[in-house]
Amino acid sequence: MMASVWIILSVILIRALADISFKFAVHHLEINSFQDFMPEAWKALKHPMIWLGVVAGISNFLVWVLALNYLDLSFAYPLTAVSYVLTIVAGRVFFHEHIDDKKFWGMVLILFGVALMMFS
């Protein structure tokens, strides 16, 4: 049981890490037209965070395989919704994104649904 908690926790953390890293790599880009696309995409490829994102993306798949090795899909899959919550919090911390009432209560509902799955 303890092992499965650690595995699912890493799935959630690594999934959020991948998304946040990609955001770091692309959020300074200014793609306003098709001509901008190639030079701006090149800038993103040179950004170290995109490679952290790639590594996290691949690790995410490996840890997910490990999770499915021990857990039911119908149990493990809903738990990954916590990564949405982490991503929203990271958006607030790193990119000054806004969290209004709807986002806050949406996060609470997700965490409640996940807790229900974990402790039933």
Added chain:
Amino acid sequence: MFIRRLIAFVFLPILLASSAEFLLKATINSGTQVASFADLFRVFLNPRVDVSIALIVISGVLWLVGMSKFELSFMYPFLTINFVIIIFGSHFFLGEPLQIYKYFSIGFIAMGLWLISKSKYSVVKYDEEKGQLK
């Protein structure tokens, strides 16, 4: 054609992603046990695992194209379909138990995602004047 775009860039990626999960789990269940670190990399040699990776990648690309065609707040509630397909599919294809708390759990998660998508900060609009995303 709104309906065609909806099928191609919203429903199709959802279907592909959940099919990939079922294929992956079925493959792991049918004896591809992961007991060591080396086993974890050996699963890539299994063609069924490779097919499921391909499905996940294609699904991700289609979903990204969808992001450019529809508003984020429109796309996000469709994510909840994933959870529904996964718990019912796990029961019918993989024989996993479908307890009542699973319905409630994905119900709360779905409501949460729906509420988040209704936030005004979840809407990305194209700014005609500045010629960029707002």
